[in-house]
Amino acid sequence: MEATMAGYNGHNEDNDFMHRLRHSTAHVMAEAVLQLYPQAKLAIGPAIDAGFYYDFDLGKDEQGRPKTFAPEDLAEIEKRMRQSIAAKKPFNCREVSADEARQLFQGQPSLAEEGAEHHRVLVRQALAHGLHAPVVRPGRAVVDAEDNRRVSHINRQQHGSTYLLRGCMVSSPSSPNPFSLQREKGSKAQDAFKLMNVAGAYWRGDEHNPMLQRIYGTVWQNKKQLEAYLARLEEAKKRDHRKLGKDLEIFVFDEEVGPGLPLWLPRGGVLIEELERLAKEVEDRAGYVRVRSPHLAKEDLFLHSGHLPYYAESMYPAMELEGVRYYVKPMNCPFHHKIFAARPHSYRDLPLRLAEYGTCYRYEKSGELFGLMRVRSMQMNDAHIYCAEDQFEQEFMAVIDLYLHYFKLFDIEKYVMRFSTHHKRGLGKKYIDNERLWLKTEDMVRRAMTNGGIPFVEQADEAAFYGPKIDVQVWSAIGREFTLATNQVDFAQPARFDLRFTNREGQEETPLCIHRAPLSTHERMIGFLIEHYAGNFPAWLAPEQVRVIPITDAHNEYAYRLAERLSAAHVRVEVDAGQERMNAKIRSAQLLKVPYMAVVGEQEAQNNTVSLRKRDGSRQDGMAVDAFVALVQERVATRAKEL
RNA sequence: GCCGACGUAGCUCAAUCGGCAGAGCAUCGACCUUGUAAGUCGAGGGUUGCCGGUUCAAUUCCGGCCGUCGGCUCCA
Structure with missing residues (x-):
């Protein structure tokens, strides 16, 4: 492309x-x-x-x-x-x-x-x-x-x-x-x-x-x-996640469920679980704590947060019960603000990093939907970092470091960091009306990025309604631009929710809030990764890691024993005990882009070995089962790029 | 939401001028007992997206809706 x-x-x-x-x-x-x-x-x-x-x-x-x-x-x-x-x-x-x-x-x-x-x-x-x-x-x-x-x-x-x-x-x-x-x-x-x-x-x-x-x-x-x-x-079309998502049995859309509302098939479910496992590991190390919040809330919450005044166009309309109006959440932040407010805070608590893979719903206009990349229900790799102003730069750049960590892991090289700022004409309409704080926080972000030596391009009128942000722009297989990850400053909501902490001097202070989603949403991230890898996921992400292929039905028993062994080692494995020829079985596994094929016949059953065929076509005959299990485990545990 | 195009079996696609809807793959069954990308034979599978109109007759023509695709607008 x-x-x-x-x-x-x-x-x-x-x-x-x-x-x-x-x-x-x-x-x-x-x-x-x-x-x-x-x-x-x-x-x-x-x-x-x-x-x-x-x-x-x-x-x-x-x-x-x-x-x-x-x-x-x-x-x-x-x-x-x-x-x-x-x-x-x-x-x-x-x-x-x-x-x-x-x-x-x-x-x-x-x-x-x-x-x-x-x-x-x-x-x-x-x-x-x-x-x-x-x-x-x-x-x-x-x-x-x-x-x-x-x-x-x-x-x-x-x-x-x-x-x-x-x-x-x-x-x-x-x-x-x-x-x-x-x-x-x-x-x-x-x-x-x-x-x-x-x-x-x-x-x-x-x-x-x-x-x-x-x-x-x-x-x-x-x-x-x-x-x-x-x-x-034409090549790009073959990489399109909408095609591969179907071929690789990752997700479907159903007319009766609704546009922009994906159904994750079991293989897609695995991708989600692996991404969440990754996020949890990384966030645990980075000092995040995990919270949970409901999918909907009363109108009052979204009035308070500013979503209804500034963001209503993207929200599903209210449902009214017993005279109370409820909205499904378009973002998790108001809930996290309430969690922050649930108890008094000292400066010693900060930065407080609340993480949640929250499910949000946004009413994207019908013509804007695009496979998994643009949907109406989405699960965000969300977190809100509450910090004092003098902690801002370090926290903001720690998030940028998270991005870079993930991009290295996934080998994502083609992206642009976009510094998205407000525009005067949008004040009071799409942006909170406080120019002083806009300029101040934009300056903070600009300075942090410059000090950190991170290249970025600045673009006006792309900010969130509550503050400026760094968006990571990437391109889909067919060349459409998307914001993948995002790192946002919020100077508005903490004050609107009257969030406070007691500083060193014993005075009440309003924290800053950083909204961040380095792994985007499951929907957009997986859509992107499908195209990025052209469906050839590294072993740790692959929905099915090993397919065992018995050569004749006489070897089914050995195949199942091998699968049990792998399964016990937490490897995702399936046995193809169908009546097709071995060649046909290999072909189906190749089409599903399974990273490892363990072909087993007479020789393997006798010697307790496998004939390993990797997705790239390379072969290793007579590999001891122990060595094979160890290989797969090592590749998965280290999230290795190579097979 | 707006402009345009398209919707036929699980998937990919046929069907002349309006005249009984078809193939490959997949699925299921039988046979074959196989060594690194498709073994052979057979069977099942359809309210042609939905609703209405024109017609003796509609997958085919017309209208409305739903959905998808290419853009615009918008966005994680």
């Missing part, structure tokens, strides 16, 4: 040929769309990871409904694009001032239909304020201006289409056709791209705005690279 860390890499787009090529192809597509749909209005059309997209407003149909692309239309658009690229039409660039740009588009007819005024206003604003607000006058022009000091004007001479955009699409004015640069022997420029799919997308990414039609495309240096990319996409 492409390392989809774009947006975090900060590469210099202006010097990136592929970026220019992708941007250029977007505009070639826009031109093709305008030829086919002269009434279409253009919105934005940037280069993205492996290609580009372009947003269009196609106007209304006879019934007054917004017109949409049919997937078949892509073929026709592609055809026109190929012709256009093959014709090697030049791109002519020249720089114009913002004033001239404004001039160019002035006096052009305003958008005809209703709602057009809206677009036009945005165009004007964009130009006036120099915002990145690419839009168009009807039909033929696009503004893609990020700043009004450097606006380029491109004239597609063959069609007289005029676009405004940031920078030129070609490498330099002297190499006027970017497609001429991508050519290689025996490869044609027009064969190096493909339109992928159509999708709806909100204007300016705001769900309150009208929805536009977006076409995604991919473009590469040559056809070979394009084909390699498409092949990689």
Whole structure:
């Protein structure tokens, strides 16, 4: 898969040929769309990871409904694009001032239909304020201006289409056709791209705005690279946890149970138990204590915590009994705050680390659900650390160390730590309205991370409602970004719940709270691990660790004795005593990605040995049973990466 | 939630123009007694997601709902 860390890499787009090529192809597509749909209005059309997209407003149909692309239309658009690229039409660039740009588009007819005024206003604003607000006058022009000091004007001479955009699409004015640069022997420029799919997308990414039609495309240096990319996409699909989860019998969704509510099959249950065992070990060593809390509580608790004022959109609606409203919990924190408050605390008690693999329920919008990665019922590797302010940095960084410990164990290398901060405009809406504390706690996190030498990227408007956080961003097999683990500061709830401890001076003080979930939720973690390992779990995690394969039914008895021996050593083992040939039995075990296969026949039964076949296909014949049991035990006990 | 596409056996997929719903794998049974990725034969398995409409006749055409997928929005 492409390392989809774009947006975090900060590469210099202006010097990136592929970026220019992708941007250029977007505009070639826009031109093709305008030829086919002269009434279409253009919105934005940037280069993205492996290609580009372009947003269009196609106007209304006879019934007054917004017109949409049919997937078949892509073929026709592609055809026109190929012709256009093959014709090697030049791109002519020249720089114009913002004033001239404004001039160019002035006096052009305003958008005809209703709602057009809206677009036009945005165009004007964009130009006036120099915002990145690419839009168009009807039909033929696009503004893609990020700043009004450097606006380029491109004239597609063959069609007289005029676009405004940031920078030129070609490498330099002297190499006027970017497609001429991508050519290689025996490869044609027009064969190096493909339109992928159509999708709806909100204007300016705001769900309150009208929805536009977006076409995604991919473009590469040559056809070979394009084909390699498409092949990689196919490979990624094989890794998709939704497919592997089914094949490996880990989880299912049932229509009657409900969307986003996974059922864990026995093999998935094992994964959960192993993760919890791991968490318990690690947290015991790190000074956590375990608590338990119910799945629901009265409305009062969530009013108090701030969830109902700030988080109600993601909560299942209340159920009312005997005049009291109850909510299922979207988070565990209010309960842990109550546990903290259950008795008075001295500074000597702090830091107090309350851990619980709590089950939470969030009403994610239907279109947001995604296999195990985005569900409505989830079990979080949750804990809340109550500490004094001067303990904050050490505690916060101890959590970061936990992350790093886990990532090393799982060999997770591709991630970005994202420092998620508030945004002024969200104060009082999605964020607790106390700017002073926002700035203060954000500064504390920034300082702690910097002092700890942990690289991170800062992103505004991604915080929790109660404070800033460090999120660990990872990518699914098909390239979708997710927050896996999270480490959050909470300056709000301890005060709201009037949590206190007595400090050294005998005065009452409000503790800070750190919410953390280094192992994410079971759902997202396991979804991620399935893809990360492509189903090839290390022995300690593997739902079935050993499959015993008797060669004929004459060896079943020995097979069962061996299985008992392994079972007594706490190894998860199954015997395949079916009537298939040994080869077929091996094949089924391979398909289930069982790490160790113990093939037993006449020789093994006689010598008290196994013929060990590992999942990777390697073999060790005549291995003593004792040695085999010891091997498996050692690999599991040390959570070894190798088989 | 919004835009678009798709829903046929446990799984992967067929079924011409509207005319008795089919295959492979899996499951079950029998035979074979097997040496490191599929032995042979046979059987069972379906209200074609659900509800309604059009029609002599609907898996097929139309409408509504449910679910899934690709995006948008949102997120552990």
